[in-house]
Amino acid sequence: MDTTAHQAPGELVFRDAVESDAEALVALIESAYRGDSSRAGWTTEADLLEGRRTDPEGVLAVVTDPGSRLIAVERDGELIACCQLEHRGDAAYFGMFAVRPRAQGGGLGKVIIAEAERLARETWQVREMHMTVISVRDDLIAWYERRGYRRTGRMTPFPYGDERFGIPQRDDLRFELLLKEL
Template sequence: MSNLTFRAATPADIPALVQLVTSAYRGEASRAGWTTEADILDGQRVDAEAINADLARERSTILVAEDAQGRLLACCHVADEDGHGYFGMFAVAPGLQGGGIGKQLMQAAETHVVREWGLATMQMTVIDCREELMAFYERRGYARTGIKKPFPYGDERFGIPRRDDLRFEVMEKPLGAGA
């Protein structure tokens, strides 16, 4: 999709961000897209408090993609974490997934991390049973590192697990001058 604009989110965007991220990952509405986590997690994906904390953090930006009418179509969170770019909270409106918006937003995020913070790599954590999602990121230059992190069972801020084998894997991409 062309005619997208990218900008840093503000506190005024928080309600729309909560709605967008929730619709992309949780509940029946998320099944319209391919990024749904409805079969592995219930509960919330993000809340206003967490988004506000990301907005207030140093070297942290929530990027949003909007159409020509100013409608929020996608978002992601990028930050400087331990000298690497961190990419998370990536969401595209379910009915628009697969149309290229996410790819454009990922490129904008990578460019932001290089331009604003001079970082040479981007990392993310992905639930390792989400093979189709990991394959999507691999097609975009991210590699599985083999580094596993535990899922925060018992912390409902991250959702309510529907299975007991969830864990994260760190994926990483080198960011060249073209990012």
């Protein structure tokens, strides 16, 4: 992606993450979903899960996978958001989406997801975008529905006992597949 130096102040820069971004990306993702810092935004999972959301190894696995892209989004040189795109045949998977908590609620997420959809279509000529969302996250699912995603009712179990995904605070967590035709 082009990240030429001729951008206006406040303009968003989308670029492929590199290995040296791993620590900053982990900090961003953790801040958006876990712990007290995440409560400044509306995407927090702090009441559902404790522990970590990701780690440097998980981020590096996405960055170095030739079938994936981890998009870093910067404004004025500061990392403010990220998302993962993974090529899966006729579809792309959208994940690892995080916006700095204090930047949430101002329309940034809409811009990022639209750019991710454009990149997936242009890069892989896919026809659908897929994602999984914890099924009890009604507010988040409603946000995706307003962007054209639909619930499929297809559930996968939450990986209870695998602390790489967090420490559940409830026993009814599972993931629902959402999809959007591109």
